[in-house]
Amino acid sequence: QEKVQQSPESLIVPEGAMSSLNCTFSNSASQSIWWYQQHPGKGPEALISIFSNGNKKEGRLTVYLNRASLHVSLHIRDSQPSDSAVYLCAVIGTGGYKVVFGSGTRLLVSP
């Protein structure tokens, strides 16, 4: 079964800094990789996805994917206190139905 691991477990950065989160997955044939943001007491919300090797930018977010090394990273430029949340990496399996999540990275952006 697909395995998704995230690091670090928690991360504290000062306001305005770059936040960098990592995710490794077990199947290079997996389809899209997604990042979700979850605030306390809420369900996760989709942030950004990537399918092809390389990078993708959306606003302050950049995602890098390397399928050969089974690694994807999320970078948040100019981090804000409102970015404080748990970030979940999710991998869509080859069948297109099954979505497997990592255990998350808890980000705290200090003012």
Next chain:
Amino acid sequence: EAAVTQSPRNKVAVTGGKVTLSCNQTNNHNNMYWYRQDTGHGLRLIHYSYGAGSTEKGDIPDGYKASRPSQENFSLILELATPSQTSVYFCASGDAETLYFGSGTRLTVL
């Protein structure tokens, strides 16, 4: 806007009792999912469905059943609840790419 509604929001059950968690989506998505979230484990997939009448086992299906009677509704059933099933449960619907989650059900089994 995508909408997934879970009920109840909170539930206290007794060991050995039957619990049904309900989920309704108005997105007309084919795929629906049940996850549980525990500290240190993240979101773990219990059951999923790719259409009315279908249910598939996820990674941790033991002790759970699922039912998808219609496109809109997907239920999670605990026939004999145990304290180890105390958790926060999330339902989601998806269009094969993005998942849309409900607000969760906090279940406590005493």
